[in-house]
Amino acid sequence: MTRPTSAIIDTSALRANFALAQRLAPKAKSMPMVKANAYGHGMVNVAQTLADMAPAFGVACIEEALELRQANIKQPILLLEGPHSADEVEIAEQHGFWLMLENYNQLQAVLSSQLTTAITVWLKLDTGMHRLGFQPEDLKSIYKQVSDSSNVADDIVLATHFACADNLDSNFTNQQLQRFESAIDSLEAKPNLISLTNSAAILGWPSIQDNWQRPGYMLYGASPFAKPHKNADQLKPVMHFQSAVISIRSIACGESVGYTANWTAERPSVIATIAVGYGDGYPRHAPNGTPVLIGGIKCPLVGNVSMDMISVDITDLPWPIDIGEKVTLWGPDLGVNEVAKHCGTIGYELLTRMPSRVPRVYQD
Ligand SMILES: Cc1ncc(COP(=O)(O)O)c(C=O)c1O
Incomplete structure (x- = not known):
């Protein structure tokens, strides 16, 4: 394990x-x-x-x-x-x-x-x-x-x-x-x-x-460009930063999520906890709504990023998921630039700050 x-x-x-x-x-x-x-x-x-x-x-x-x-x-x-x-x-x-x-x-x-x-x-x-x-x-x-x-x-x-x-x-x-x-x-x-x-x-x-x-x-x-560009669009993302769901819970309308309780559910919601946090280089200042890819669908980050975990609102996922479901933080289907933009930074910083705790797995 x-x-x-x-x-x-x-x-x-x-x-x-x-x-x-x-x-x-x-x-x-x-x-x-x-x-x-x-x-x-x-x-x-x-x-x-x-x-x-x-x-x-x-x-x-x-x-x-x-x-x-x-x-x-x-x-x-x-x-x-x-x-x-x-x-x-x-x-x-x-x-x-x-x-x-x-x-x-x-x-x-x-x-x-x-x-x-x-x-x-x-x-x-x-x-x-x-x-x-x-x-x-x-x-x-x-x-x-x-x-x-x-x-x-x-x-x-x-x-x-x-x-x-x-x-x-x-x-x-x-x-x-x-x-x-x-x-x-x-x-x-x-x-x-x-x-x-x-x-x-x-x-x-x-x-x-x-x-x-x-x-x-x-x-x-x-x-490096903010807009699509014919040469840059040929680039192939090299890093796929991934994790998985480690816990799922339903919360009532009015309940909050995470440290400082900075996000409150406006409807009965399903929250997935993912095993990634700022200790893994996921940006601590990522705001509510930052996209996280689950089953190919962008789900919004909710609540403050913790050292080892984040929470994601999966209420709108069209099918049920289970613990163990794979999650993409950024990669080929969710650009690091897009995540960076939500966080008020640039993809350079997100990539470069990834700490050694995250194992790099090299695949051809
Ligand atoms: C002197 C110099 N050349 C080249 C580069 C590469 O720049 P980029 O990553 O934007 O291609 C850098 C990056 O900071 C640099 O400092």
Whole structure:
């Protein structure tokens, strides 16, 4: 007997989504973003699933990169936040990690390290997101310093990150692109390699071509767009977050459900208790009415989410169900974006916050 709560991970969907990213820009290389436990899907398993297709992987920090190496992932691994301290440069050299450099401390750390092998460096430009990156007007001097350094390999990549690519009506992406292009124009010799695109740009801005795509969310089968989109609609959801009914009761009109009694039945109601709660990554702030799929039918969440359980109003289900009935919290038939919208957040957060208590079950 085991608790019926798990996240089924469809590895063929993951591979199909990666293949879509690759198909949308056949000349580019695609680097799967597997940071934050592969957006909750299990970093090592995701990297192993994509290992024969992906030329490199992207993570946030060196701890994640080391975990991939320990799991025998052989590809180069890009540290998106770059080295957090000078010693990370040598660790990166040892393990074949690539470093994004985005500030002068990092630049200095690389230039002044005692390395025996040159490492691959990406230079990040702040073209408008104002989170990480060098100022575009400083590129010329920075680029010269890294190209002249024997610590840096020849394949320098110039990168930036889009803030609003999920909004296809916004001009912000074009503005960022223009700033990026002007920075490149300031260089005497054009760089060979650039990296611009996240999921939204890969799917929604086909005119933006780069050498290295950096797909994240799309790999996991969810659309970065609020509206239907011809490319995004081809994505296949990878995670099926499921549980089961563990108790059923009838309550009278006027009775309430759950902590703080924040939902009261306005008619005689049938309430199913499901074995999933905020301790499993189901959002604590999910409001009454958030859809939960039972027997393929959307039933409304009622009452506060508890640590290990939620309650669902199944009064309107057209057929009786029993304890043990399977329930979908999100998955192929109930998009994580839809659940997230009810909760005032984004699917990224729901996927990424799934804790280790939920067993990931990998199925082809
Ligand atoms: C630098 C960088 N590139 C790419 C990505 C992937 O973005 P997405 O998951 O929207 O594809 C991220 C995600 O946060 C990122 O920080």
